[in-house]
Amino acid sequence: MPSSSKLRHAVPVSNGAPAALPADALFEVLLRLPAKDLCRLRAVCRSWRALTYDPHFAAEHKSRHADPLFAFTFRDRDSGDRGVAIVGLSGQVLRRIRISSDCIELLRTHLDRLCVIRKCKPSLAAWVLNPATAVAIALPGLQSDEFLGICIEHRFHWGSAFTHNCKTVTYAFGQVTSTGDYKVLRISHPDHPQPKLCADIITLDGSSQGRWRRKQNPPRNLKRNEIEIMECLAVNGVVYVFFDYDVMEPTSMAPFDLDTEKWMPTLRGPEPLRSADFRVYGRKLALANLNDSLVIIDNDVGVSFDLWFLMDHNRGLWVKKYRLSITQNCFYVLPLLILDDGRIVIFERVERLLQCYDPTTHSLTDVLDMKAMGLAESQSIGVYTGSLLV
Numbered sequence: 001m002p003s004s005s006k007l008r009h010a011v012p013v014s015n016g017a018p019a020a021l022p023a024d025a026l027f028e029v030l031l032r033l034p035a036k037d038l039c040r041l042r043a044v045c046r047s048w049r050a051l052t053y054d055p056h057f058a059a060e061h062k063s064r065h066a067d068p069l070f071a072f073t074f075r076d077r078d079s080g081d082r083g084v085a086i087v088g089l090s091g092q093v094l095r096r097i098r099i100s101s102d103c104i105e106l107l108r109t110h111l112d113r114l115c116v117i118r119k120c121k122p123s124l125a126a127w128v129l130n131p132a133t134a135v136a137i138a139l140p141g142l143q144s145d146e147f148l149g150i151c152i153e154h155r156f157h158w159g160s161a162f163t164h165n166c167k168t169v170t171y172a173f174g175q176v177t178s179t180g181d182y183k184v185l186r187i188s189h190p191d192h193p194q195p196k197l198c199a200d201i202i203t204l205d206g207s208s209q210g211r212w213r214r215k216q217n218p219p220r221n222l223k224r225n226e227i228e229i230m231e232c233l234a235v236n237g238v239v240y241v242f243f244d245y246d247v248m249e250p251t252s253m254a255p256f257d258l259d260t261e262k263w264m265p266t267l268r269g270p271e272p273l274r275s276a277d278f279r280v281y282g283r284k285l286a287l288a289n290l291n292d293s294l295v296i297i298d299n300d301v302g303v304s305f306d307l308w309f310l311m312d313h314n315r316g317l318w319v320k321k322y323r324l325s326i327t328q329n330c331f332y333v334l335p336l337l338i339l340d341d342g343r344i345v346i347f348e349r350v351e352r353l354l355q356c357y358d359p360t361t362h363s364l365t366d367v368l369d370m371k372a373m374g375l376a377e378s379q380s381i382g383v384y385t386g387s388l389l390v
Helices: 004-010 023-031 035-041 046-053 055-064
Strands: 069-075 082-088 093-100 104-106 114-118 126-130 135-138 155-158 161-164 167-175 182-190 198-203 232-235 238-242 253-257 283-289 294-300 304-312 317-324 333-338 344-348 353-358 363-369 382-384
Touching: 023 046, 023 055, 035 046, 046 055, 069 104, 082 104, 093 114, 093 126, 114 167, 126 182, 167 232, 167 238, 232 283, 238 283, 283 333, 294 333, 317 344
Parallel strands: none
Antiparallel strands: 069 082, 069 382, 082 093, 104 114, 114 126, 126 135, 155 161, 161 167, 167 182, 182 198, 232 238, 238 253, 283 294, 294 304, 304 317, 333 344, 344 353, 353 363
């Protein structure tokens, strides 16, 4: 807790009269309130506003309110606007932020920022959102000459990739571990006449004035056909993209370093995997970020799925830590994080359910029904790690 001198500074005298409560008592009282209520109470007086904006208070409040926060998309029934809602695992909707009148998707992230993509024309509209301030920075649209004037007619979507009859656009959003900079990687290619992949990157500088910078072309073996779109995820400053199973080992990935902005040597996945053959019906590999670890989900639909954790990137060391016995809608289950008590929070994307899986008892419990709450208009979800009091 901050020292008493810092508290007195954080709770100034209002209109020449002493505060109704001693500074340390007010500090303790307000700490017990959820962030949603504190944001409203900032309007009570300048002293309360100063206290709730104080970094020491925000840090202490976050440590006491350890309820994990998740981001879901929603559609306002009255206006039709789409946006992002921040929801606690307890079910409380802490904040709703309107983004656009068009359908939107969230990239899967574990950060204090979120990346939102417009579904119908992802190459022309994307935002990076700070839920604490409700500020959404619009990213520049795709401006390369080879992509201008392309007619967009058809769309297929899964995860963070968006496919048109003329091009595929895949986004990944991450943070450089050494500097804290936020960057967005965009991988795109036209279907004709030369189906080559292109990579662009942009660094968020607090405004919408940043520009996409063309980088080294991605490896040609990345997955890029219209049905099997790219599985792409950023973890600890590195973006991982699966290779096409027709030309490479199905567990191999192309890593992209957000710091150096260069493609790294191929990372081979664990072997053997039950779903290594992508062409076997009902089996699929996917990527997840569990508590800042890259995880391969080895999914044997209708039976179970294994979680392989990357322990050492340089050595290519993987360890299978969990086998989850989940049979219903197993193909659409996405692990999100591991709680302090060992339970695993997962998102069931068909029914839009947040569930908790207990590895010790192999039991699955429904926690939140996002459909019933009017949330999760899409199958996308993000884990929000920031504080709404910032």
